[in-house]
Amino acid sequence: MLSAGCGLGGRLQLPEGSAATSAGASVPRTSWASGRKGLNPTAAEGRRGVAGVCVGAPAVGAADSAWLLHTLRQAAMKDSLVLLGRVPAHPDSRCWFLAWNPAGTLLASCGGDRRVRIWGTEGDSWICKSVLSEGHQRTVRKVAWSPCGNYLASASFDATTCIWKKNQDDFECVTTLEGHENEVKSVAWAPSGNLLATCSRDKSVWVWEVDEEDEYECVSVLNSHTQDVKHVVWHPNQELLASASYDDTVKLYREEEDDWVCCATLEGHESTVWSLAFDPSGQRLASCSDDRTVRIWRQYPPGNEQGVACSGSDPSWKCICTLSGFHSRTIYDVAWCQLTGALATACGDDAIRVFEEDPSSDPQQPTFSLTAHLPQAHSQDVNCVAWNPKEPGLLASCSDDGEVAFWKYQRPEGL
Amino acid sequence: MAGSQDMFDAIVMADERFHGEGYQEGYEEGSTLGIIEGRQHGTLHGAKIGSEIGCYQGFAFAWRCLLHTCAAEKDREAAIAAPMNRFALGRLPRVTEGSRDWQGLRSKKMKVLESLIGLIEKFPYDDPTYDKLHEDLDRIRGKFKQLCSLLNVQPDFKISVEGSGLSF
Numbered sequence: 001m002l003s004a005g006c007g008l009g010g011r012l013q014l015p016e017g018s019a020a021t022s023a024g025a026s027v028p029r030t031s032w033a034s035g036r037k038g039l040n041p042t043a044a045e046g047r048r049g050v051a052g053v054c055v056g057a058p059a060v061g062a063a064d065s066a067w068l069l070h071t072l073r074q075a076a077m078k079d080s081l082v083l084l085g086r087v088p089a090h091p092d093s094r095c096w097f098l099a100w101n102p103a104g105t106l107l108a109s110c111g112g113d114r115r116v117r118i119w120g121t122e123g124d125s126w127i128c129k130s131v132l133s134e135g136h137q138r139t140v141r142k143v144a145w146s147p148c149g150n151y152l153a154s155a156s157f158d159a160t161t162c163i164w165k166k167n168q169d170d171f172e173c174v175t176t177l178e179g180h181e182n183e184v185k186s187v188a189w190a191p192s193g194n195l196l197a198t199c200s201r202d203k204s205v206w207v208w209e210v211d212e213e214d215e216y217e218c219v220s221v222l223n224s225h226t227q228d229v230k231h232v233v234w235h236p237n238q239e240l241l242a243s244a245s246y247d248d249t250v251k252l253y254r255e256e257e258d259d260w261v262c263c264a265t266l267e268g269h270e271s272t273v274w275s276l277a278f279d280p281s282g283q284r285l286a287s288c289s290d291d292r293t294v295r296i297w298r299q300y301p302p303g304n305e306q307g308v309a310c311s312g313s314d315p316s317w318k319c320i321c322t323l324s325g326f327h328s329r330t331i332y333d334v335a336w337c338q339l340t341g342a343l344a345t346a347c348g349d350d351a352i353r354v355f356e357e358d359p360s361s362d363p364q365q366p367t368f369s370l371t372a373h374l375p376q377a378h379s380q381d382v383n384c385v386a387w388n389p390k391e392p393g394l395l396a397s398c399s400d401d402g403e404v405a406f407w408k409y410q411r412p413e414g415l
Numbered sequence: 416m417a418g419s420q421d422m423f424d425a426i427v428m429a430d431e432r433f434h435g436e437g438y439q440e441g442y443e444e445g446s447t448l449g450i451i452e453g454r455q456h457g458t459l460h461g462a463k464i465g466s467e468i469g470c471y472q473g474f475a476f477a478w479r480c481l482l483h484t485c486a487a488e489k490d491r492e493a494a495i496a497a498p499m500n501r502f503a504l505g506r507l508p509r510v511t512e513g514s515r516d517w518q519g520l521r522s523k524k525m526k527v528l529e530s531l532i533g534l535i536e537k538f539p540y541d542d543p544t545y546d547k548l549h550e551d552l553d554r555i556r557g558k559f560k561q562l563c564s565l566l567n568v569q570p571d572f573k574i575s576v577e578g579s580g581l582s583f
Contacts, residue, residue, distance in 0.1 A: 179564045204557065217523070218564040221557035
């Protein structure tokens with residue numbers, strides 16, 4: 001399997017007089033699809049051994065210069081993502097999600113063993129500082145730190161969301177939020193710290209408000225999606241909520257007269273949207289999907305100078321970039337580094353990829369190049385990637401194999 | 416000449432003509448049956464939605480009464496307590512901490528309750544072609560779930576008679 005699609009569209013600094021004139025050639029996308037037909041994209045079992053870039057001849061007989069370009073690019077990317085360490089976070093089960101605390105000193109992981117683990121550094125290695133058990137009866141699917149770093153929320157398949165309060169190295173469950181009819185798939189804190197959002201397989205998104213006395217109150221139940229809602233994320237500086245669903249859409253919500261309403265629906269993905277990430281400024285949103293693409297969406301407020309039509313006072317969202325042909329399986333997570341702007345993806349082909357925006361590209365039609373590709377980052381599906389909020393280049397990932405890995409990313413020279 | 420052509424046409428095209436007539440008859444019969452089936456389906460579906468919304472409305476009315484009664488009692492208690500507080504603490508009369516929080520929460524519950532009742536009453540029951548039908552129904556359901564969460568009540572209604580259980 002060749003990731004030929006990755007390098008050919010991007011730019012690579014080559015010495016003068018090189019024969020890379022066919023740099024624009026790209027491997028047609030159909031060479032991917034044909035290899036994947038008949039496989040159930042949601043089946044997690046029995047897909048080991050398929051991953052890995054084998055540096056062999058391209059699937060389609062591309063020109064020699066394109067091949068040269070590809071090999072050089074692979075060489076340049078070789079050390080862009082380096083393994084720092086691995087920990088067996090959730091032995092004998094899956095590790096589903098990771099979250100760094102706002103200070104970047106602790107990493108929370110959750111898994112199929114119904115536990116949440118908190119990891120911290122001790123010298124050069126990562127050790128488990130706390131284990132939060134007795135909180136949930138089933139798999140914990142997501143964890144999220146409050147903006148102040150004192151609270152941790154955990155969303156579980158047992159239909160509840162636990163709020164844990166940090167007390168030095170100990171965590172105590174202070175509240176359990178109930179109300180969803182079945183598995184809670186995601187939880188997210190608003191940057192103001194006063195609002196919390198949860199979403200579930202029951203197709204609804206709940207918005208909760210928390211006051212100074214740690215009392216949680218449901219302010220809205222949103223039934224806009226027509227299928228399982230997989231992920232919720234808040235805008236970094238506006239009170240705007242985004243949700244991704246099995247119904248192939250992304251929906252945005254805002255508060256209007258004491259109630260929350262769906263103000264936009266982003267259509268374009270051809271399959272389940274698994275995860276979302278806002279860029280540091282909040283002007284763009286990245287979404288990743290089972291259709292093996294990452295889409296970048298941009299917000300156009302009313303009266304924008306690009307002439308994009310808006311209805312009423314709500315901004316319009318347009319898809320300004322689609323990254324396709326890079327991933328060979330479902331993309332389960334996307335993370336946008338708030339420090340460097342690099343985009344990392346977690347894929348079902350066991351690989352981790354990093355993309356960076358080309359600095360000279362048009363902001364209305366940006367191009368992203370693949371700057372790191374690590375096949376076999378884990379031995380099974382990579383479920384989550386998370387950038388450290390304080391240390392640029394530090395990336396954590398977790399997988400179905402129950403392990404958490406730490407990586408150092410450095411943008412390669414010449415890319 | 417024209418006459419003989421028509422006569423041969425009648426014989427030669429007989430097959431197709433019968434086909435066409437048969438199709439017409441079948442189509443009409445099918446349409447009639449379809450309308451009957453559609454009407455039955457619509458009645459059933461409408462009844463289901465009606466009973467669901469009716470349930471929410473009854474629930475909301477009942478809780479409104481309960482909260483009003485509860486409010487009246489608490490107000491009486493607060494009115495009795497206030498002068499004693501003033502005496503004990505030497506401060507200007509004001510409602511005690513506990514009941515102020517309760518007031519805030521109660522007004523939140525009442526607000527959501529009234530909002531739910533408003534949504535239900537505004538819903539156009541006699542217009543099945545209303546374009547925002549499903550959207551409004553989802554809003555009503557969402558409001559109901561939020562209300563249950565605030566009241567700390569589990570929504571699990573079941574009508575035991577004749578087994579026509581409601582489960583949302």
